[in-house]
Amino acid sequence: MEYYETKIDGETKYKGVIVEVTLDNAALHTGERVKREVVHHPGGVTVLPVDENGMAYLVRQFRYPFGRMLLEAPAGKLEPGEEPRSAALRELSEETGLVCDELIDLGASLASPGYCTEVLHIYLALGLHQHEAHPDAGEYLNVERHPLKELVEQCMRGELEDGKTNIAVLKAARVLEERNG
Numbered sequence: 324m325e326y327y328e329t330k331i332d333g334e335t336k337y338k339g340v341i342v343e344v345t346l347d348n349a350a351l352h353t354g355e356r357v358k359r360e361v362v363h364h365p366g367g368v369t370v371l372p373v374d375e376n377g378m379a380y381l382v383r384q385f386r387y388p389f390g391r392m393l394l395e396a397p398a399g400k401l402e403p404g405e406e407p408r409s410a411a412l413r414e415l416s417e418e419t420g421l422v423c424d425e426l427i428d429l430g431a432s433l434a435s436p437g438y439c440t441e442v443l444h445i446y447l448a449l450g451l452h453q454h455e456a457h458p459d460a461g462e463y464l465n466v467e468r469h470p471l472k473e474l475v476e477q478c479m480r481g482e483l484e485d486g487k488t489n490i491a492v493l494k495a496a497r498v499l500e501e502r503n504g
Contacts, residue, residue, distance in 0.1 A: 327352050328359070341365070341400060364434070364441035368411040369398040371491040372421050372448040373499065379471045380419050380451075381488070384464035394467065396488045398443075399459075407431075407444035415448055417457050419466050424450025429494040432487065443487050447495040471496055 333347035343363040350356055372380040379396075386393045399414040401407065408426060415421050427447040434441035458464060474492045477483045483492065 325352075328357070330359075331356070333361075360438055362439040362441075364439055365401045365403070366407075366440075366442045366444070367398060367400045368407050368414055368444045368446065369396045369487040369491050370411040370415045370426070370446040370448050371396045371488075371495045372415060372419060372423065372451050373471055373495060374451050374468075377471050377499075378468045379474055379492070379495070380421060381467050381469060381474075382418050382464040383467055384462070393485055394483065394488070395485045396491045398487060408446070411444065411446040411448075416454065417459065418462075418464060420454045420456035421448065421451050422454055423448035423452070427498060429491065429498065432490050434486070443490075445487065445491050445494065447491070447498055471499070 328349045328351055331348040331350055333345040335343055336346050337344040341364065345361050345363065347359045347361055348356060349359050374380075381394050382397055383392050383394050385391065397414050397418040399410065399417070401410050408428070411426060412422070415423065425448070427449065429445040429447055432443045432445060434443055456466065471492065474483065475496045478489045478492050483489055
């Protein structure tokens with residue numbers, strides 16, 4: 324059986340720099356009325372750069388909601404009207420200073436579909452060339468190189484906490500494994 328919910332109306336409770344939060348009234352397929360909180364997000368990109376030696380470039384940055392530094396694949400939000408592929412190339416350059424010869428689409432992931440509209444587009448960057456990084460104002464991060472094989476093991480042991488990074492690492496490893504035989 325297919326279940327569905329239909330929005331009746333909604334009210335904006337918060338409108339911030341990145342997200343808007345609404346409290347919606349919805350009708351279930353049964354006709355029952357429910358309230359739904361929705362965080363509206365413009366979406367984002369994650370890009371995992373991997374060099375010819377199997378080294379992946381990640382960034383370590385302070386994440387305010389968790390009060391500590393986290394290791395993550397380079398990522399960022401989509402600007403209005405921006406295509407995910409362009410955003411991935413932009414974030415790769417801004418955060419790491421890298422440009423790539425090949426950008427492979429690894430698919431999209433729904434960040435937290437129970438309450439948030441954020442869709443993350445995930446990419447693998449190959450054929451890397453180093454240039455100068457130029458992070459956004461107020462963005463402080465350290466670029467680190469890690470063997471992709473070790474990152475896969477860290478994912479499997481639960482040591483990499485960031486969801487988008489786990490997805491990017493595991494999908495990139497699979498693509499490269501299939502490509503290289």
